[in-house]
Amino acid sequence: MVKRRPHSAATATPLDLPATGRGSADEQAFLAQYRLDAFERPSVAVDIVVFTVIDGHLEVALYERTEHPDQGRLALPGGFMRMDESLDDAARRLLADKAGLTDVFVEQLYTFGEPGRDPRGRIVTVAHVALVDAARFSAAPLLRRLVRVPWSGETGGDVDVVDIGAAAFDDDAFDEAAACAVAFDHASIIGMAVKRLRGKLDYTPVGFQLLPAEFTLRQLQDIHEAVRGDVVNKDSFRRRMLASGHLEATGNHERGVTWRPAELYRFVRRSAV
Amino acid sequence: MVKRRPHSAATATPLDLPATGRGSADEQAFLAQYRLDAFERPSVAVDIVVFTVIDGHLEVALYERTEHPDQGRLALPGGFMRMDESLDDAARRLLADKAGLTDVFVEQLYTFGEPGRDPRGRIVTVAHVALVDAARFSAAPLLRRLVRVPWSGETGGDVDVVDIGAAAFDDDAFDEAAACAVAFDHASIIGMAVKRLRGKLDYTPVGFQLLPAEFTLRQLQDIHEAVRGDVVNKDSFRRRMLASGHLEATGNHERGVTWRPAELYRFVRRSAV
DNA sequence: AAAATAGTGTCTATGAGACACTATAGT
DNA sequence: ACTATAGTGTCTCATAGACACTATTTT
Numbered sequence: 001m002v003k004r005r006p007h008s009a010a011t012a013t014p015l016d017l018p019a020t021g022r023g024s025a026d027e028q029a030f031l032a033q034y035r036l037d038a039f040e041r042p043s044v045a046v047d048i049v050v051f052t053v054i055d056g057h058l059e060v061a062l063y064e065r066t067e068h069p070d071q072g073r074l075a076l077p078g079g080f081m082r083m084d085e086s087l088d089d090a091a092r093r094l095l096a097d098k099a100g101l102t103d104v105f106v107e108q109l110y111t112f113g114e115p116g117r118d119p120r121g122r123i124v125t126v127a128h129v130a131l132v133d134a135a136r137f138s139a140a141p142l143l144r145r146l147v148r149v150p151w152s153g154e155t156g157g158d159v160d161v162v163d164i165g166a167a168a169f170d171d172d173a174f175d176e177a178a179a180c181a182v183a184f185d186h187a188s189i190i191g192m193a194v195k196r197l198r199g200k201l202d203y204t205p206v207g208f209q210l211l212p213a214e215f216t217l218r219q220l221q222d223i224h225e226a227v228r229g230d231v232v233n234k235d236s237f238r239r240r241m242l243a244s245g246h247l248e249a250t251g252n253h254e255r256g257v258t259w260r261p262a263e264l265y266r267f268v269r270r271s272a273v
Numbered sequence: 274m275v276k277r278r279p280h281s282a283a284t285a286t287p288l289d290l291p292a293t294g295r296g297s298a299d300e301q302a303f304l305a306q307y308r309l310d311a312f313e314r315p316s317v318a319v320d321i322v323v324f325t326v327i328d329g330h331l332e333v334a335l336y337e338r339t340e341h342p343d344q345g346r347l348a349l350p351g352g353f354m355r356m357d358e359s360l361d362d363a364a365r366r367l368l369a370d371k372a373g374l375t376d377v378f379v380e381q382l383y384t385f386g387e388p389g390r391d392p393r394g395r396i397v398t399v400a401h402v403a404l405v406d407a408a409r410f411s412a413a414p415l416l417r418r419l420v421r422v423p424w425s426g427e428t429g430g431d432v433d434v435v436d437i438g439a440a441a442f443d444d445d446a447f448d449e450a451a452a453c454a455v456a457f458d459h460a461s462i463i464g465m466a467v468k469r470l471r472g473k474l475d476y477t478p479v480g481f482q483l484l485p486a487e488f489t490l491r492q493l494q495d496i497h498e499a500v501r502g503d504v505v506n507k508d509s510f511r512r513r514m515l516a517s518g519h520l521e522a523t524g525n526h527e528r529g530v531t532w533r534p535a536e537l538y539r540f541v542r543r544s545a546v
Numbered sequence: 547a548a549a550a551t552a553g554t555g556t557c558t559a560t561g562a563g564a565c566a567c568t569a570t571a572g573t
Numbered sequence: 574a575c576t577a578t579a580g581t582g583t584c585t586c587a588t589a590g591a592c593a594c595t596a597t598t599t600t
Binding site for chain 1: 576
């Protein structure tokens with residue numbers, strides 16, 4: 001049995017190009033006659049789950065489908081990948097086109113490829129998650145819908161998307177509102193996005209992506225509670241966040257509140273080591 | 274600000290099919306004339322990173338490419354997705370075909386789609402991770418290679434794949450061995466697989482997948498140390514594992530060892546609640 | 547008996563939860 | 574002065590790390 005510590009330095013890969021190796025004339029000739037399109041292929045789409053937190057509740061951006069299939073149902077913004085762009089680039093392009101959002105946090109989530117997931121034919125979709133603060137989210141030309149999670153923790157599963165309109169927010173109204181009809185398998189995709197977000201919240205500085213540049217600790221706590229769908233301990237939350245090294249006090253304080261104004265903090269990438 | 278506990282029960286989705294809704298004649302007519310293949314599409318492949326731990330070291334299953342491109346380099350087992358199967362099914366099919374492995378833990382990892390990642394053309398690959406115990410791994414008709422991770426923790430990045438042959442294992446030989454030439458972006462894929470595995474090890478019962486049905490706590494600790502590339506505290510490891518509820522004592526003990534034989538445990542799925 | 551590892555008991559340091567207390571804005 | 578929230582200090586409890594000690598096998 002061998003015990004070892006983290007490896008120190010990577011050994012360089014020795015590249016002795018043989019006559020048939022990478023970049024050789026032999027390989028060039030092979031590639032020139034290779035027919036990749038000899039096989040039947042699926043279409044590749046990219047869908048984006050855009051989340052924000054407004055008034056202590058997780059919301060997702062959707063649009064109402066005006067065309068078949070699933071006409072009239074709510075769907076995630078997305079589209080087909082182009083042949084000259086990476087998946088991340090496609091997600092960012094579609095986010096800019098469909099939601100007018102640029103410079104936002106985008107991360108690949110999961111690839112959905114069940115044969116029957118889209119009646120138009122075989123479409124594999126690479127789902128992404130985007131996080132944005134409430135102000136920018138509200139300005140996007142997409143419908144805002146509340147996410148209702150029928151499971152706790154990181155159990156996983158589909159979620160409901162509900163619309164309680166302009167009515168003053170009420171817990172009972174939220175709990176009892178009918179779920180909106182969601183297109184394709186997008187309720188599963190949003191569900192997995194919630195699960196992933198919950199999982200990353202405590203271990204990565206992802207919560208800051210849902211806030212503006214300067215924010216109070218209370219706002220950050222609201223984000224965590226909305227994502228987790230549960231209350232968190234105020235004291236230990238403050239200690240953890242301040243000890244994480246991700247927060248930098250600005251010296252400024254919030255304004256216009258009727259109570260003691262809290263200090264504003266800024267998100268800083270933790271220094272290496 | 275609203276505080277809420279986990280939601281209790283999901284409200285059923287009300288499905289009133291309008292004349293133009295899901296399954297309607299209108300939709301059927303639309304789908305009949307829809308041409309999905311009007312757009313250019315990439316190919317979709319599935320690659321599998323098969324891991325095991327042998328002699329306290331993480332190993333990966335590879336094969337040597339006999340055809341262009343990247344002829345002679347080591348590559349992950351994989352292949353193209355068929356039009357009638359899901360991504361997970363494709364991974365399991367390819368695992369059975371290429372490695373003779375069935376009934377193993379398989380999980381989707383990440384989808385790689387950089388435009389230049391394969392010189393044959395635009396190929397998007399959905400990478401998967403498979404975990405198997407040492408005995409089944411050794412029986413697979415694939416090359417065994419050691420994984421050398423040039424970063425600690427969950428930093429991430431490419432990894433080296435090294436071959437120290439039949440020489441008695443030696444730390445210095447391992448550290449200084451030249452890295453094998455790996456095809457395409459497979460060194461990145463394996464690197465992300467290591468990162469994911471390390472991340473899941475402490476929070477999910479994934480380590481058991483690398484062991485036979487019955488195992489000692491020491492073997493389980495060896496798995497964790499090999500995956501993490503670091504030593505773990507024996508005492509707290511034992512406590513954590515026994516307290517996790519995933520272990521069930523069999524009453525049997527290991528045989529043929531020259532020291533006090535340890536008790537054998539079995540992996541049990543933790544009971545709900 | 548010696549060697550080697552399995553397994554237990556206990557002390558300590560750390561971090562989360564709980565709670566009391568002080569501070570500061572608007573009304 | 575009152576109220577609501579910000580922010581601090583301290584106590585307790587649970588858990589990880591460390592270490593000493595006992596147990597059980599083969600040689």
